[in-house]
Amino acid sequence: MSTKARLVEEFRCGTIRAAAMRVAGRKGLEKTTVDDIAREAGVAKGTVYLYFRSRDEILEKTVGAAVDDLLEHIQEALDAARGASFAEALGSALTVQFAYFDEHRDFFRVYFASGEYSEDRRLRQSRRYRRHIDQLVALIRRGRRRGDLRRLDAERAAISIAGAARDLILRRIHEEKPPPPAADARFLTDLVSQGLASRRKEAR
Amino acid sequence: MSTKARLVEEFRCGTIRAAAMRVAGRKGLEKTTVDDIAREAGVAKGTVYLYFRSRDEILEKTVGAAVDDLLEHIQEALDAARGASFAEALGSALTVQFAYFDEHRDFFRVYFASGEYSEDRRLRQSRRYRRHIDQLVALIRRGRRRGDLRRLDAERAAISIAGAARDLILRRIHEEKPPPPAADARFLTDLVSQGLASRRKEAR
């Protein structure tokens, strides 16, 4: 295939994915039909099938590309904070994450609020979830080595952080004027590193 | 309507709901069809429509009943721990929650792994989520009054705890031999009250 042909194909795929993203943001993944996507992209349904094998492939590629992009952003933030303390690094990763969803509100609905959109979705989805957890596990291990953190189960800690962040994002989406990303990032970072207990006595 | 007739109706509804629960546990809410439910319940499709107005009503009632039951259990644990410290009360509520999902693995998939299964699902669903958050907010406020907790945004703290618990549950479901509920409850309780930071210095 010539270079030009490949470019054209790339472009068409991108157009269709972008259309799918918009529709899904409006109606949710489950309810997004191929007709919807084609209409939104301004092409005929048959055309869509020249570039994607099935509806599921469109959705998979669309969501996948967006999630990869987000994970990329987070990774950059983590790399930039390589020398910093656990709290600082986590704070900056969370800030990036919250900001990302502020800028892609519609995408959020697709990623988080959506359910299983195909048989083995959990398998495919979990590859990316896994990567996200691994990022956090690495961060935690680093903090542990630095002496910032106490002895703990890094995997479960990572899962807890991811879950808390997820639900805070969900909350932010529903608020019409959420606090700045950095504020919520700070809140969760403090919760995770210091806990909620008052300082003045040894609770428990 | 006679008492007996009402009992029969109650029984039929229960049978159908139980069947819906099993099917949904296997296939997910979205993919659960009325034919599936009828077959699983051992009745004809028409019969289902004698007891429920629509597919959505079946699913709504089924999930609703189960979630209400869970919230009831959690509330009982919280009430029983009324005099205890924040950490103890949270620990016991979480233990109940984790144990509940261990005993209803199939239900879990329906409640957490499922997406939006009808137009206004978020509205209906969020009423129960709201109740759950309110339980935690009340718990946090109590801890604050007791002096167990520092000054904080109770709502966001509750959301964070709920999110972390949710993802830990998700994880437990995938593990073939998860730790005892009390262990994970303890883990999350410690994380929330003490944080992950090592004791020996003032991080950040």
Place this chain on the structure above:
DNA sequence: GGCTCAAATGACCGTTGGGTCATTTTTCTG
């Protein structure tokens, strides 16, 4: 046993939506 009526049934209907392919339009090439 026969009669009545409510409960149960499942064949059927209309719609929706994924996927196909014969036909048309556009682009490339000599």
Place this chain on the structure above:
DNA sequence: CAGAAAAATGACCCAACGGTCATTTGAGCC
């Protein structure tokens, strides 16, 4: 510009599904 090759189109096919209703079943009663 002709004609071939590639790309695009949308009418069409068919399976799946929610929901209906004429018919059948059977429980209770005389």
